[in-house]
Amino acid sequence: MRRTRHPAMSQRKIIHVDMDAFYASVEQRDRPGLRGRPVVVGGDPNGRGVVAAASYEARRHGIHSAMPAWRAARLCPDAVFLRPRFDVYRSISAQIQALFREYTPLVEPLSLDEAYLDVSDCPRRGGSATLIAREIRARIHEQTGLTASAGVSCNKFLAKIASDLDKPDGLHVIPPEQAEAFVAALPVGKIHGVGQATRQRMERMGVRTGADLRRLTLLELQRAFGSRARFYYELARGRDERPVRPRRERKSVGAETTFGEDLNNPAEMLERMAPLADKVAASLHRRGLAGRTVTLKVKYHDFRQITRSLSGRPVQSADEIRARLPALLQDTEAGDRPVRLLGVTVSGLVTVTPDQARQLALF
Known part of the structure; x- marks a missing residue:
């Protein structure tokens, strides 16, 4: 069954700008x-x-x-x-983001060096997304002395891929009428959301290109990939209805550190994680947030990486975060295997008032 799309979606003009190195x-x-x-x-x-x-x-x-x-x-x-x-990079990024907003309020930063812009309603340059992208790149270079590459298409998926095709200092356009043919020739590893493990699984199924992926029915995809099936089904046809979101909701707050020498003592690991908990707690407090899930990240000496999580009532203070770390660390091979990196993340975020934060700390 073909999904019916809102007419406005097919007319979208999306630019992905990616600063070069x-x-x-x-x-x-x-x-x-x-x-x-x-x-x-x-x-x-x-x-x-x-x-x-x-x-x-x-x-x-x-x-x-x-x-x-x-x-x-x-x-x-x-x-x-x-x-x-990073202070210099953040300052330049803010300058570039301000330039983007001269063209549209629909700017979704992905990091300091890349962002999506929805210019569907932008009247500049006669409404041509290609000419707008060309102008933006020229102004970035004029104002910062840096080059940027841009991709232009009818959705985020295609625009992001396009921005990588003519790097550095390039501009690539994938017109809507060429979307399906373009994706058909694309290796599945280039499709958004297909990581290494998923790519290997698809290849074992004989799926190596977008064309191969398109031959699978939605039911076959659901059996193999569950809730991600619909997303892959649409992308294989060059469709992506994700909107450009000006305010991306923060999903987690974290901090990590790599050690000069591998750690072997769990007690020392907990001691080294205390400053990480302090940093995460300060960030949560500054943003007026608390989180229900504390996650420990461990990278062993051989670069194998694992995570362990505990969920419960929302936490914000460093003491609350540290209280969950011993159980999480005990559920790893830390101590039996040398550890080169540790990280602490709080997710499942909720907004809390100062009074609510004090109550969390009390109870």
């Missing part, structure tokens, strides 16, 4: 001597840090974000390693 490009802009050189922004290559961003010169050596910094140094011994300057 944002952190590294800012550093090359501010330090002209680094231009044309492989630049890696992140942790110490002699320690346990990871890569936050890599310039395109560094990427040619196989370096990418989330890679251990020591490995990046081995891939490119001549790379320049820099610590992040």
